Amino acid sequence: MENNQYLEVFIDESKENLQTINDQLLHLENAPGEISIVEEIFRAAHTLKGMAATMGYQDISNLTHKMENVLDRVRKEEIDVDPSMLDVVFESVDDLEAMLLDVQEGGTGARDVEKVVAKLQNIETGQSPEQIDKVSDQTKTDAPTSAGFQVDRFVQTVLEESHEQGMFNFHVIITLREDCMLKAARVFMVFEVLEQLGEVVQSHPHAEALENEEFESFFEVLLVTDKQVDEIKAKIMKVSEIEDVDVQSYQVVAEETEAEEQTVREENETNEIEEQSDSPGTKEEKNRKVANKTIRVNIDRLDDLMNLFEELVIDRGRLEQISDDLKNTELTETVERMSRVSGDLQSIILNMRMVPVEQVFNRFPRMVRQISRDLNKEINLEIIGQETELDRTVIDEIGDPLIHLIRNALDHGIETPDKRKANGKDPQGNLQLKAYHSGNHVFIEISDDGAGINREKVIQKAISNEVVTREQADAMSNDKVNELIMASGFSTADEVSDLSGRGVGLDVVKNTIESLGGTIAIQSELDRGSTFSIQLPLTLSIISVMLVEVQKEKYAVPLSSIIETAIVSKDDIMHAHNKKVIDFRGKVVPLVFLEDIFEVPKELEEEEYYSLVMVRKGEKMAGLVVDSFIGQQEVVLKSLGDYLSGVFAISGATILGDGQVALIIDSNALIK
Amino acid sequence: MEEELNDFKVIVFQIEDEEYAIPVEQVHAIERMMPITRVPGTPSFVEGVMNLRGVVTPVLDLRERFGLFRNEHADHTRVIIVAIDQMSVGLVVDHANDVLDLNSSQVEPPPEVVGNVEADYIQGVAKIGKRLLVLLNLSKVLSKEEMLELKSSESY
Numbered sequence: 020m021e022n023n024q025y026l027e028v029f030i031d032e033s034k035e036n037l038q039t040i041n042d043q044l045l046h047l048e049n050a051p052g053e054i055s056i057v058e059e060i061f062r063a064a065h066t067l068k069g070m071a072a073t074m075g076y077q078d079i080s081n082l083t084h085k086m087e088n089v090l091d092r093v094r095k096e097e098i099d100v101d102p103s104m105l106d107v108v109f110e111s112v113d114d115l116e117a118m119l120l121d122v123q124e125g126g127t128g129a130r131d132v133e134k135v136v137a138k139l140q141n142i143e144t145g146q147s148p149e150q151i152d153k154v155s156d157q158t159k160t161d162a163p164t165s166a167g168f169q170v171d172r173f174v175q176t177v178l179e180e181s182h183e184q185g186m187f188n189f190h191v192i193i194t195l196r197e198d199c200m201l202k203a204a205r206v207f208m209v210f211e212v213l214e215q216l217g218e219v220v221q222s223h224p225h226a227e228a229l230e231n232e233e234f235e236s237f238f239e240v241l242l243v244t245d246k247q248v249d250e251i252k253a254k255i256m257k258v259s260e261i262e263d264v265d266v267q268s269y270q271v272v273a274e275e276t277e278a279e280e281q282t283v284r285e286e287n288e289t290n291e292i293e294e295q296s297d298s299p300g301t302k303e304e305k306n307r308k309v310a311n312k313t314i315r316v317n318i319d320r321l322d323d324l325m326n327l328f329e330e331l332v333i334d335r336g337r338l339e340q341i342s343d344d345l346k347n348t349e350l351t352e353t354v355e356r357m358s359r360v361s362g363d364l365q366s367i368i369l370n371m372r373m374v375p376v377e378q379v380f381n382r383f384p385r386m387v388r389q390i391s392r393d394l395n396k397e398i399n400l401e402i403i404g405q406e407t408e409l410d411r412t413v414i415d416e417i418g419d420p421l422i423h424l425i426r427n428a429l430d431h432g433i434e435t436p437d438k439r440k441a442n443g444k445d446p447q448g449n450l451q452l453k454a455y456h457s458g459n460h461v462f463i464e465i466s467d468d469g470a471g472i473n474r475e476k477v478i479q480k481a482i483s484n485e486v487v488t489r490e491q492a493d494a495m496s497n498d499k500v501n502e503l504i505m506a507s508g509f510s511t512a513d514e515v516s517d518l519s520g521r522g523v524g525l526d527v528v529k530n531t532i533e534s535l536g537g538t539i540a541i542q543s544e545l546d547r548g549s550t551f552s553i554q555l556p557l558t559l560s561i562i563s564v565m566l567v568e569v570q571k572e573k574y575a576v577p578l579s580s581i582i583e584t585a586i587v588s589k590d591d592i593m594h595a596h597n598k599k600v601i602d603f604r605g606k607v608v609p610l611v612f613l614e615d616i617f618e619v620p621k622e623l624e625e626e627e628y629y630s631l632v633m634v635r636k637g638e639k640m641a642g643l644v645v646d647s648f649i650g651q652q653e654v655v656l657k658s659l660g661d662y663l664s665g666v667f668a669i670s671g672a673t674i675l676g677d678g679q680v681a682l683i684i685d686s687n688a689l690i691k
Numbered sequence: 692m693e694e695e696l697n698d699f700k701v702i703v704f705q706i707e708d709e710e711y712a713i714p715v716e717q718v719h720a721i722e723r724m725m726p727i728t729r730v731p732g733t734p735s736f737v738e739g740v741m742n743l744r745g746v747v748t749p750v751l752d753l754r755e756r757f758g759l760f761r762n763e764h765a766d767h768t769r770v771i772i773v774a775i776d777q778m779s780v781g782l783v784v785d786h787a788n789d790v791l792d793l794n795s796s797q798v799e800p801p802p803e804v805v806g807n808v809e810a811d812y813i814q815g816v817a818k819i820g821k822r823l824l825v826l827l828n829l830s831k832v833l834s835k836e837e838m839l840e841l842k843s844s845e846s847y
Contacts (some may be wrong), residue, residue, distance in 0.1 A: 330745060572729065617731035657747040659730065659740060661778040662833065666738040667732045672740055672747045680740050680747055 021094065025207075025230070029074050030123050032066075037119065038381055039063040039114055044105060045384045051100035061090045067115070069218050073210065075126040075226040079118050084177065085139040086111050092143060101434075104390075107138045109385070126154045130255065136683075174221050174241065178269070181243040186217070189244065190269040193255060194237040194262040202232045210240075216251055217244025218656050221589050236262070238413070241269060318411065321372055328361075328368050329655040332561060333674050335361055337653065340676035371407035376454045376463070379418045380405045383425060383452060388427050397436050397447040398429060407454040409461050413555055416535055417463070420528040424465045425450070427525065432469035432549055442546060444468070460579065461557060466550040472543035474500050480505070501541040501549075502634060503531040538636070538687060562656050564673070564683065566649035567632060570619045573681045575654060575673055576643065580686045582633040584648055589627055601642060603633065610642045616668065634686040641690045697795035703824060704771060705786035712791070712817065712824040719772040719779065721787050724764050738783060743772065750781035753777055755831060760770070775829050782832075791824070793817055798826060 033262035042059045047053065064087045071079035086108060092098045114132050122128040178188050194211055195202060206229045213219050222229060222240040229238055244251065248266045255264045335358055342354040380402055391398040409417070433439075440446050453464045478492040481503045492500070505525040532539045536556045543549035556562070557581070564575035565584070585603070592599050592610070599610045610631070614621070623646060631642040654673035659666060659682075670685035701712035702721070722743070727750055729739040736755035742746050750770060755761050762768075762785070769787040771779055801813040814828040 333745065619731070659747060660749050660780070661776075662749045662780050663730060663733065663737070663740070666730055669730065669732070672728070674742050674745065674747070678742055679726050680742050682728065682730060682740075 024075070026122070029070055030119065033070060033079075033119050036063040036067040037112060037116055039386060040067075042381070044108060045113070045388060047100060048105055048388070054094060054096070057090055057094045060545055061087060061094060064090060069214070069249075071128075072221065072227050073219055074212075077121060078092055078129050078132060079115060079122075080604070082111055082115060082118075082132045082136060082139075085136050085143070088143050089139050094457045098142060104142055105134065107142060109388075111135045111139060115286060116597065120527070142344075166182075177220050177243065178241070184241050184244050188220075188269040189242045189248070189251065190239065191242050191251065191255070191269075192237055192239045192263075192265040194264070195447075196260045196262045197236060199236075199260040202234075203230050203259055205258060206230065206238065209255055209261070212254050212258060213240060213242055216246050216254060218243050234432040244456070316371075321411070324368055324371065328365065329353055329561065331361060332365070332653060332655050333676075336654070336674075336676035337678065338676075362653075369410070369557075369561070372411045374411050374414050375408050376414065376417075376461075377405040379421060380452060380454070382418075383421075386422065387399050387425065387429065387450065389428060393492065394429060395435065396429065396433055399447050399449050401449065402450045402453075404454040407456055407461060409555065410557060413461075413535055416531060417553075417555070420531045421452075421463070421465070423525070423528050428467040428469065428549070428551075432467040432471075434470050453522050457517045461492070461555045463555065464550055465553075466548060468548040470502065471547055471549050472501050472541070473545060477503050497543075498541070501543055504541070505539070562683075563651060564654050565651055566675075566681065567630075567631060567643075567645040568580060568647045568649060569613045569617065572617075572619050572620050573675065573679070574613070574617075574645075575652075575681050575683045576632050576634065576686060577683065578651065580634045580636065582640065584633050585631045585633060585642070586628050587631060589629065592629070601631075603640070603642065606640065608633070608640045608642050609691075612644045612646075613684075614646075616689070634690065636687045636690040639690050641686070643684070643686065643689065652683075654683075699793055699795070701791050701824070701826070702771065702787065703789035703791055704758065704769070704784040705788060706784055707759060709785075710788075710822060710824050712793070712826050713771075713773065715790065716772050717775055717829055719774050722770045722772060722781070724768050724770060724783075733770060741770070741781060743779075743781070746779070748772065748779055748781050750783060751833075752783045753832075754783070754785075760820050773829055773833075775833065778833065780833055791819065793824075794818075801825075 040060050040063045043056050043063070046061065047056045050056065063419050064083050068080045068083040068087060071077075071083065086179065089098065089104070089108065090327050093100060093104075111132070114130060114135055118128045118130045118132075121130065125395055144455040182188060191213070193404050195205055199205055210219060220241040224238060228234060242251070252264045255261060302424055331478070338354050339358065342350045383402070384400055387398055387400045428450055433450065434442070434444075436446035439448065449468045451464070451466045453462075453466070468497060472540050474497060478487075478489075478495075481487045482489055484494060486503060486506045487495070495503075505528070529539055532553055538554045540552045540554075541549060542552065565578055565581055566573060566575050570573075587601055591601055593601065593607075595607065600607050600611075601610060602608075610629070613619070626646075629642075629644050630647060632645060633640060633642050633649075635641075652675075654675075656666070656671050657673055658671055659669065668685050668688040671683045672680050673683060675681050700715040702715055702718045703710055703712050705711070711729075720743075724745075725741045727739040727741045729748075730737060736752050738750040738752045740749050742748075752761055764783070765785075769784055769788050770781040770785055771784055774783060797817045797819065798815040799818070800815055811829055812831045814826040817824040817826060
């Protein structure tokens, strides 16, 4: 349906506008004097209002308009920017977001916004926002006006205002030719022209009806513009199949007295309720199929594509193997070519699924602001690398853990301003959110310059919760102690607060990240701050692995954790703490005998040399002892199924070219 | 009686000399033996995983699960793919021979001891002529408890 097409654009663009408003408001808070920021917000709000009005979402445009009024006065430096004023503006942005969401889900975008509107109005008139008096306690009043237009109070104020600003209000009647085939399309074109000329405040019939061609041959709009009558006429006539354009100056009807209004309003309020109660049924059905989260392609289709491609990768592996066996030149060439092409295809498909982390990050400034106000802390949030791209599936999952970590940093990490001053720090705490690519991974770091992790406190807590014993704790490195705070049932806050510290938390974060194939590490220095560093795979489904044989069994080691392979003579093996180690480029590296850990049945003779796959986890390394290397391959990562979830040191499985299943080794679990 | 309305179909399979039955709704497929990849660190009754048309599926040896010794796989060995609680698992059995209509009136509660299977796994026993069918309680057979026990003791 054509309507949907515009609606999608409307939703997308409105989201963008709201995001701009959000971002700029936060900037404004930091630099209250910057009029250029207010201009920016004003512009976004204005566009939003215009679009919402055109699409017939009165409540959205209504609220935006009120917000705009406040901003306008800020712009003219008649109102000062202060937190209480910003709170109200933020509140209205929240409402707008909720309404937009409703629209996206097929609703009417209607919402009870009277309270916020009243608050905005109070600010506008210079009162404290909290005084909600009856006078401003309303949203719509239908006042009968000339020329068949039912102009509500909101539109009226717009008109009045534009008049004051020296703009013209025109009542434009556009008549389409009798034989016009695509009326909706013509209407759309006319509206496009009108939008260029000025702003369409209202149309009759309303926008939706126009798009559904629910009108005879003519329709009317109220246009606010600084252009002349002739120009308007000429421009509109350029659209084909227009019979006639009539442009009249539109007179704003003088406002009724306060008393009259009061009674009218009361009547209308009851009307309104009735209206609302019967409208959603019809409207909702029309709008039901609105916008999936789109980047113009339905995400399900991308998933389907990915699944199909995974099948292809498996078959590709199989073909490669067959052609290797047959040693037919033509076949080999064709298969090689196919591999190359499908390799390109793979990178394209993977790229299509990439989304910038911005999608997750952009809700954090607001959240941080809110939390820091709740906690009475001063926090400066810095976001770096929000353009970094990640697979969509990862993006979907990563939001909650990040929220948790940020809350944690704000609640437990950064101290109160008084405490910070006492410790000789800037009373304003810093929180940095940083994302970047490195190799096959994406890193997300959350650092604060707060109190850091108190080793003693953590240990005591861990002991009292029987996570570790005193002896164990004393022997632990600082990093190990830090990891304790991610053990389940752990919370170091002395008081349990609303935000975090309910005892569930960091362990959940850790689990989520690990289930995504990522890792999380903590670095912390007492009184200097902590950094939570999350490492995530770029994509979840196709990975490069090194295939190895342990006795007669095949295993796959993810290439991302491999440093290199080596072959060492048995004579080079040394012993330390009863463990076999080797000297690898000046470092003592422990050996991990896979056949012992995986209890592989012994079928081969022992050899003089060990084949090693050197793997690492952060700074630590280990040498996995295998029997032979098969080679590098792209494989599709599959889970072992629910029944076998959580097998030690196995992160999943893959299907090889010969149709057999090979297990993928989780080398992180093998490095201690 | 109400029970007479409850007709249901079961898949009948054989382990050693006993016949077992599971409701047909829980069975996805019956497959011949395929190559199975051993999964280390799992209980002995977990044979491993196999490639079931592109899906990696865990396979259990029901003989071992029931505490019998493991047999060499033969021509008649079958893997019954069952699905409960969104889990898909293959069960290795000696024979898969029949589909039968049963009525709940034919099902009796399990006797204290039946053959060599712990009564826990048994939902009931059905008698058809001279045949005695043991109805399995799949969720018990596929209980993850034993898996989890093993996991917690995991170390090296």
